[in-house]
Amino acid sequence: MSSKNPPKSKKPTGQKFDGIRSVAEMLNVMEPAARNKLLAQLNEKDPKVTTAIRDKMFVFQDLTRLSPRSFQTLLKEIPPRKLALSLRNVSEEFRAFLFKNLSQRAAEHLQEEVVALGPQKLSEVTSAQNEMVQIARRLIAEGKIQFD
Numbered sequence: 001m002s003s004k005n006p007p008k009s010k011k012p013t014g015q016k017f018d019g020i021r022s023v024a025e026m027l028n029v030m031e032p033a034a035r036n037k038l039l040a041q042l043n044e045k046d047p048k049v050t051t052a053i054r055d056k057m058f059v060f061q062d063l064t065r066l067s068p069r070s071f072q073t074l075l076k077e078i079p080p081r082k083l084a085l086s087l088r089n090v091s092e093e094f095r096a097f098l099f100k101n102l103s104q105r106a107a108e109h110l111q112e113e114v115v116a117l118g119p120q121k122l123s124e125v126t127s128a129q130n131e132m133v134q135i136a137r138r139l140i141a142e143g144k145i146q147f148d
Contacts, residue, residue: 020049020052020053020056021056023053024053024054024056024057024058025056027039027053027057028057028058028059028130028133029130031122031123031126032059032126039053039054058133058136058137059133060086060090060094060129060130060132060133061090061091061094062133063094063097063132063133063136064093064094064097065147065148066136066145066146066147066148067145067146067147067148068100068101070139070144070145070146070147071097071098071101071145072101073139073144073145074132074135074136074139074145075101075102077135077139078132078135080109080110080113081113081117082128082131082132083110083113083128083132084110084113084114084116084117085117085120085124085125085128086125086128086129086131086132087110087114088114088117088120088125089122089125089126089129098110
């Protein structure tokens with residue numbers, strides 16, 4: 001049985017598609033080097049769109065904008081191995097922020113965990129960082145953590 005008229009697509013009512021947010025979410029999970037290259041190229045073509053995308057992005061480095069209490073709440077949700085793995089490729093600013101929010105004993109334990117991991121693939125480090133961002137997003141949505 002063939003029908004000459006294709007079925008009508010059902011468009012969800014009350015929902016709007018936010019293309020800028022969708023692009024920002026995709027860029028959030030890309031490797032930083034590729035993401036930065038793509039944003040630079042887009043910025044050459046359309047700086048306004050690039051700014052709008054950057055405004056909607058939430059990346060690993062943004063975790064330093066959390067209040068100290070919120071960051072400590074986030075850390076409780078992160079398995080120690082994931083946290084150690086995520087530190088393999090971070091700025092000194094991020095490292096300082098992290099260790100400032102840990103007890104001396106916890107900081108020493110984390111340092112030992114980082115050393116014990118040895119060399120890791122960049123894709124695994126990026127994956128651990130993205131997982132932390134996803135947990136932070138969930139906690140923000142639940143109202144459990146907030147930015148300063």
